[in-house]
Amino acid sequence: MSITRRALFSGFLAGLVGGLRFPSGVAGARRGLVSLVENWTTQPLNSRGVPRGWRPYETPDGQPAYDFAVVEDAGRRALRLRSHGEHSTIVRRLRGVDLSATPLLEWSWKPLQLPAHADLRRWEASDAAPHVFVVWRRRPDVIRSRLIGYVWDPTLPVGTVQKSEKTATVTFIVVRSTTEQIGQWLTERRNVATDFRSVYGEDADTPSALALSIDTNDTKSRSAGLIGEILFRSPD
Numbered sequence: 586m587s588i589t590r591r592a593l594f595s596g597f598l599a600g601l602v603g604g605l606r607f608p609s610g611v612a613g614a615r616r617g618l619v620s621l622v623e624n625w626t627t628q629p630l631n632s633r634g635v636p637r638g639w640r641p642y643e644t645p646d647g648q649p650a651y652d653f654a655v656v657e658d659a660g661r662r663a664l665r666l667r668s669h670g671e672h673s674t675i676v677r678r679l680r681g682v683d684l685s686a687t688p689l690l691e692w693s694w695k696p697l698q699l700p701a702h703a704d705l706r707r708w709e710a711s712d713a714a715p716h717v718f719v720v721w722r723r724r725p726d727v728i729r730s731r732l733i734g735y736v737w738d739p740t741l742p743v744g745t746v747q748k749s750e751k752t753a754t755v756t757f758i759v760v761r762s763t764t765e766q767i768g769q770w771l772t773e774r775r776n777v778a779t780d781f782r783s784v785y786g787e788d789a790d791t792p793s794a795l796a797l798s799i800d801t802n803d804t805k806s807r808s809a810g811l812i813g814e815i816l817f818r819s820p821d
Contacts, residue, residue, distance in 0.1 A: 621815075621816045622795055647674070649672060649674070658811055663693075666808075667807075668801040670806070675797050677795050684781075692816075705741065711750050711803055715737075718755075732752075735760045743761060745758070746784060
């Protein structure tokens with residue numbers, strides 16, 4: 586990673602969980618063995634851009650458009666993300682998420698269009714439809730911070746663990762593959778503590794933030810999808 590990229594990424598992580606002011610109670614509301622991150626019900630319907638309680642993050646060369654909108658689809662609230670030749674990411678600080686009690690990240694999503702010719706294995710094509718990151722900030726940020734991204738990939742098989750070709754602190758896990766079930770609402774559940782141990786070989790500490798991203802700046806293609814409720818819960 587170049588010095589410029591390192592500086593930008595380090596600045597993002599520093600701002601992500603240190604120094605930024607977040608509205609009280611915006612994330613991680615504990616309800617027994619469930620920590621709610623977002624369900625979009627307190628967001629104004631049809632509001633556009635970066636939702637309340639979230640912060641923008643500009644990736645190097647991303648030129649983010651934040652073509653986002655809070656919508657209602659099939660009776661549920663969701664954030665619609667669209668992208669055309671750019672990379673938009675938003676982040677939200679996590680409060681009250683204890684992976685020893687609620688290690689399961691659960692979210693619903695409905696991909697509508699996957700970026701054409703995307704391939705996370707190739708620097709020049711490492712784009713992705715709407716996806717979810719769990720973030721652990723560790724100093725020095727650019728060396729020790731860790732991000733796990735849960736993605737829907739058109740080619741890589743489910744279960745693939747793929748290091749980012751652009752950012753050493755990011756690892757992707759493929760949750761869905763191929764174009765089957767595009768346009769359908771699906772609910773995912775991942776044991777974040779188990780995934781962290783598998784990727785990094787050690788137990789996870791408390792995650793700092795959660796991010797949502799859509800990325801088409803490499804392939805210059807289009808992508809779109811919806812992300813519904815996001816929460817952490819205890820095992821069944």
